[in-house]
Amino acid sequence: MIAERRATTIVDVALHARVSQATVSRVLNGKTTVDPAIAARVRQAVTELRYRPSATAQSLVRGRTSTVAMIVPDLENPLFQGILRGVSRSAARDGYRVLVADTAEDAAEERSASLEARRRCDALVLCAPRMPDREFAEVIAASHPVVVVNRAVPESAAASVGVDYASGIRELASHLLGIGHTHVVYLAGPPASTSNAQRLAGLREFRATHPEFRITELAVGSTLDDGYRAAEDALATGASAALAFNDMVALGLLSRLRELDVPVPDRLAVAGFDDVPTARFATPSLTTMSVPRQELGAQAWQRLKALLDGDPAEHAVLFRPRLVVRDSTGRRP
């Protein structure tokens, strides 16, 4: 016989313990005080029947799911992994779970995924959204509460945490200039990435105050392979140093340079951005700007939590990346 088993509900427990549903609910939630003897009976019924309350029903009646969604362009990017980890662990401490959606760098998918995910969650974490401004504003308006990571947003519309890429890249440029590089090639990231735009802006600013500093721009991308493939073009620019969009690009570049027997940093110095775990272990070890990945996630959660609790939005926070000089830039060339 095929026992089409309906999950056991609070009614079953009530019947089994010979009390009302209300009482079962009470002992399970520890709200009102209940007669110890009865409470014990209920608890026993619960274990005997292996009863576990339906989270869905609880969500419906309580008006919240205790779940938040996080939308990322690419789960393979160590930056987003770190942020996800930070959000996930912080949220767990407050009894929240995280739903994650990978949009595969597709701006259109980003919009629908956000809207759809928001329907089943209490809030949204938008990570480095690639959407055009119009859609971005629309999604934010429809998804409150929202916290945005790594993209500027009108203070009132949503909470935000981010990285000061402009200042970071200026510091990096300054470091390179300091050790004698007057011509660097910038390996640009995805066009839709606003953090790439911030880096470019930072570079322009630096250039404005340092006319002797020359920057050649190359459209590259964000992955190991993108960096690997950019090596020849980077060399062809004649620059003495390369500034990569992020560490992945830098690592890919390094590996190709090695194949080509191009000495780093002597012929070409290389710097990345993010300080991913492998950066320190690369050969030569990678000079980069450190970004607090998990902390970014933790801060994102803190802001989301405030909004969820109806507290006033906390101030946006912008982390200053920290310069980490390693061997890939070396000394004065």
Next chain:
Amino acid sequence: MIAERRATTIVDVALHARVSQATVSRVLNGKTTVDPAIAARVRQAVTELRYRPSATAQSLVRGRTSTVAMIVPDLENPLFQGILRGVSRSAARDGYRVLVADTAEDAAEERSASLEARRRCDALVLCAPRMPDREFAEVIAASHPVVVVNRAVPESAAASVGVDYASGIRELASHLLGIGHTHVVYLAGPPASTSNAQRLAGLREFRATHPEFRITELAVGSTLDDGYRAAEDALATGASAALAFNDMVALGLLSRLRELDVPVPDRLAVAGFDDVPTARFATPSLTTMSVPRQELGAQAWQRLKALLDGDPAEHAVLFRPRLVVRDSTGRRP
């Protein structure tokens, strides 16, 4: 005035369109056919009121949440990232979302997270669970449908996908022996990892048929740092080759060897496991066993989907890792 806005419900839409809730529900779900004029009125009301159905209410009445949970020991591990990505993308195609929980390599946390996550989802993906057998069985029994990744499980209890680590490491050992290494040191992974146990078993088997092959075992771990710190001990064993638990360990080891000016592969050959994205880009490039990370996730989803649809469980699948010879093992020493 503080407008405590209740979200707009189907009732609001019905009122606005001067029809019943039933009709609204019908046009939204396209179930029964509805008078075109009325349908249009409803749709207009929907957009005007910006109505979006409550996923929670739908879940309650439909009896499913269209969400599955995935439990992983560590989100920073590239293997789990790849699997997550595979599950996430495959599930998305079938209209499912993925809830992710990082247990920080804590077996106790693993149990509670699984049970708790299962309450709000339709199914569970257990990734390389570290729990002791007893708890493992218990969690599985309480969480059906479940698919387990990278840990053996009684065929009837849950679906499973995995990697044939034993055969993989034998192939790797064979490669090393083939190029002349008769003494290798195995840098072991987390004691609670069953895939580590599988590797050890494979090594023992290989040893049984190749008495001239000597294996020294070292307790190391699973991270870059673990590998980095194991370098001196590995050298002290006098082995001519190191077999790392995974690529992270191997990469950490490589970087430390470089600092120590130990030539690889001449003084010590190094091999990893998993073929993570950075393995190819390491210096020297890393010999390793390739594991289809995303495919593992896709297969896991396929099995879960079958179970969710009430179809008979598909057969367990075990992927054979593929040997990828690169420079870190080199030629005959």
Next chain:
DNA sequence: TTGTAGGCGTTATCAG
């Protein structure tokens, strides 16, 4: 302290 009953937002059955 305990039980009764109403409601959370949808879907689905069954009459009209």
Next chain:
DNA sequence: CTGATAACGCCTACAA
């Protein structure tokens, strides 16, 4: 083709 109405599983005034 459309409209009441009963679930779905749980929580919470309110009443006893």
